[in-house]
Amino acid sequence: MAGVSVATVSRVLNKPTVVSKATRENVERAIETLKFVPSSSARAINSGRTRLVGALIPTLDHAIFSRFIDAMEVQLDASGLSLIVATTGYDADRELDKTKRLLNIGVEGLIVSGIARADGFQELVERHQVPVIATSCFEPDHGIPSIGYDNFQVGKDAVDHLRSLGHSNIAILSGPIADNDRTRGRLSGALTAGEAVQTVLEAELSFSSAAETSRKILTETPNVTAFLCLSDVLAQGALLYLSKIGVQVPRDISVIGIDDLPSSASFNPPLTSIHLPVVDMGKEAAAAITQWIEADIEPSSKKLEAEIRDRGSTIQV
Amino acid sequence: MAGVSVATVSRVLNKPTVVSKATRENVERAIETLKFVPSSSARAINSGRTRLVGALIPTLDHAIFSRFIDAMEVQLDASGLSLIVATTGYDADRELDKTKRLLNIGVEGLIVSGIARADGFQELVERHQVPVIATSCFEPDHGIPSIGYDNFQVGKDAVDHLRSLGHSNIAILSGPIADNDRTRGRLSGALTAGEAVQTVLEAELSFSSAAETSRKILTETPNVTAFLCLSDVLAQGALLYLSKIGVQVPRDISVIGIDDLPSSASFNPPLTSIHLPVVDMGKEAAAAITQWIEADIEPSSKKLEAEIRDRGSTIQV
DNA sequence: ACAGTGTTTGAAACTAGTTACATGAGTCAA
DNA sequence: TTGACTCATGTAACTAGTTTCAAACACTGT
Structure with a gap:
């Protein structure tokens, strides 16, 4: 339509400066009227880039x-x-x-x-x-x-924080571990506390599962003084559950999370957490x-x- | 390497049945040793599909x-x-x-x-x-x-719910409205309540902004009996803030959200919300x-x- | 033995572009 | 006037495949 070869069209598209003004404008006009769109695949095949x-x-x-x-x-x-x-x-x-x-x-x-x-x-x-x-x-x-x-360090940091506050009856609330080496790493780190860890329970990453698992912890190991939650979602869920049943955080039980979601700072009480960047x-x-x-x-x-x-x-x- | 033409390789890749077993295996062996990978761009250029x-x-x-x-x-x-x-x-x-x-x-x-x-x-x-x-x-x-x-209907449903409960002093907590016709639609729907809407305030979609805006609402229009939050994030943030300052929901103030995030059902109290599928x-x-x-x-x-x-x-x- | 049929395969055209090279026109100084 | 040079553009090779067509060949039935 512009009366030029495909090579010239290609030049107009890629190095417009090497094409004379007249032909360039001709081609551009044709591109406009034909609503021509170069094929990304054809370009990719030449550049080898996607x-x-x-x-x-x-x-x-x-x-x-x-x-x-x-x-x-x-x-x-x-x-x-x-x-x-x-x-x-x-x-x-x-x-x-x-x-x-x-x-x-x-x-x-x-x-x-x-x-x-x-x-x-x-x-x-x-x-x-x-x-x-x-x-x-x-x-x-x-x-x-x-x-x-x-992740190991993160888990260890969290448990060390609790230990430094004197907690020696800690419950760990873990997310799913299957096909998840990150959570496994955190757990290993947390388990460096040895005897201080009373129990480890796995929960789904939801408030409801966190609540249910928190209930289980309180029933099975009522002497725990701290929850270490390997994800903030679990910590937030635990916070909501504990508040609901009248357990006061941190007076009755301390809760620490890992992730530091933006929402965690606004919880009641504001959640102590390991900030992950x-x-x-x-x-x-x-x-x-x-x-x-x-x-x-x-x-x-x-x-x-x-x-x-x-x-x-x-x-x- | 397999001693065949590219056409045959293409056939092995796309319609293996039309190629004789012997050549097919030859080609497959060559593909394996050469770690040959067909170019997606070259395929796309032929099929016209990405x-x-x-x-x-x-x-x-x-x-x-x-x-x-x-x-x-x-x-x-x-x-x-x-x-x-x-x-x-x-x-x-x-x-x-x-x-x-x-x-x-x-x-x-x-x-x-x-x-x-x-x-x-x-x-x-x-x-x-x-x-x-x-x-x-x-x-x-x-x-x-x-x-x-x-969205209009959704906003209207939410405000109608509050009205059906007798609320006539409603505060609307909206998300950002700029370049967001969804929120604007919800707001229009909510504003069908006319006089019953005491105030409309815009907040960022975060707990902290929701808290700050809730505070503003209670200061500026202390007579409101209900918060209509156009997103659950805002409603959850409001819930946390109100709980923190000792305002009881729903006794003192009713709160309704829109979205129905999975977490909303686990809040204290469980959040009434318009479920969006x-x-x-x-x-x-x-x-x-x-x-x-x-x-x-x-x-x-x-x-x-x-x-x-x-x-x-x-x-x- | 020969025609008809089916199976494999390669050659070549095709997809839609990019790019190296060649060619022709125009400009300028010797 | 001519050689040197630049500028613009077309030709053709190239990217990496797919697909059509035709040819080569084996096998079957008459």
Whole structure:
């Protein structure tokens, strides 16, 4: 329609300066009238680039992951990369399926949660030669770079805080442990308190499950003076349950969480929690994978510091 | 390496039955040793398909959207479609930028929130000829199909509930209204109560902002007997604040929310809320865009019923 | 023995672009 | 006037596959 070759159209689209003004305007007019849109696939086939990054996360239905993904998406966007989200439902096999899917789509990098992978994952990634970064954990000796906090340390920090306040009858409220090395790490850290841990119970990551499990703890081990909840969702659920049945926090029972959700500071009482820098983690992970993809600079593992936010829900025993 | 033409390799990959067993195994062996991976872009260029769907949402940092996205992702996955998430931060211009990005990537469909779009959006999608479905609203007369609840009705249902309990001094706690036609719709519905609405205040979607705004309401209009919160986050924040300052809900003040987050049923007291079927909405929207993409069947707008969950936080005045 | 049929396979055209190279026109100084 | 040079543009090769068509071959029935 513009009476030029496809090469010239390509130039108008990519290096408009090398085309004479007259032809450029001709082509632009034709593009406008024809509502021409260049095919992304055809461009990708030439550049060998898709500018897509895949994120494999357990679920979005949990504030901690959605804030992380949100931060990643914003950071990647700044480098012209787009994020494909794939949820695995804490299931290692589903993670493997989704990994295949993402690699088939042609993602140029993968972000995963934790360090444990299903058999075959490593081979898949090697075959596609795609950068992988693990997050939500810090495991420098596992082959793939990890950017995150040390879950063992986090669990230990939480229990140490309780011990420093004199608690020696602690109940641990854990999230699901299956296919979840992050929670397992936290639990190991918490169990360094040894005898001081009276009981460990597993709950779903919901207020109702936290309430039910709190009830169980109080029935089975009524002498506990502190709840250590491995996620803030559980701690918030426990706080609500304890308040409902008239147990006063922290007077009767201290409660500490891990995550430090933004909402935790506004609870009654404000929840003491180990702050996990998930927003920073999202930014750092996104920046690292960008560097790796664009400049082939493999990042080294990076430990992000988690620190306690001592609020009103824990007290000297 | 297998001593065959590329055509035969292509056949082994796509229609293995038409290739003789001997050559097939030869090719498969070569694929294995070479760790050959077919290029997704080259495939896409032939099929004209990317199997990608884009979702434009205000933020993931809000349970209501992340649950919606989670449900969509699961449903799309079942049809072999993948989801690219783009967040707009409630900003119409950023939404337009992200739309361009998604269309350049080659998404085959778009899911958007609400019906109001920046200038130029319509032209962009028409140019790319991509199906678009609006969610979180029901606006059958706006050109693009919408799958969601009627925000006006939802706001009206909430205020009608309060009125039916005899409340005639109602405070409305709204979320941000800028670039958010969903909240505006709810507010219009709530304002049908006319004189009964004493005050309308806008808050950020956080517990702390909800607390601060609740404080303001009690100072400025101490005679209110009910809080109508246009999001559960605000209602939960209000509940926590009121409890902290010793105001009893529902004895002193009734509180009703909109969203019905899973956590709301476990609050103290359990929060009365208008249940919004976001998980169903995610599934329905995903199924509809799949049908549209795969079979060119344009869906008609669908209204999903929102219904009140009458719990303990509202009472006869 | 020969025609008809079915099975495999490769050659070549095709998808929609990018890019190296060549060509032709126009400008300018020797 | 001519050689040197720049500028703009087309030609054709190239990206990595899919698909159509035709050819080669084996097998069957007459």
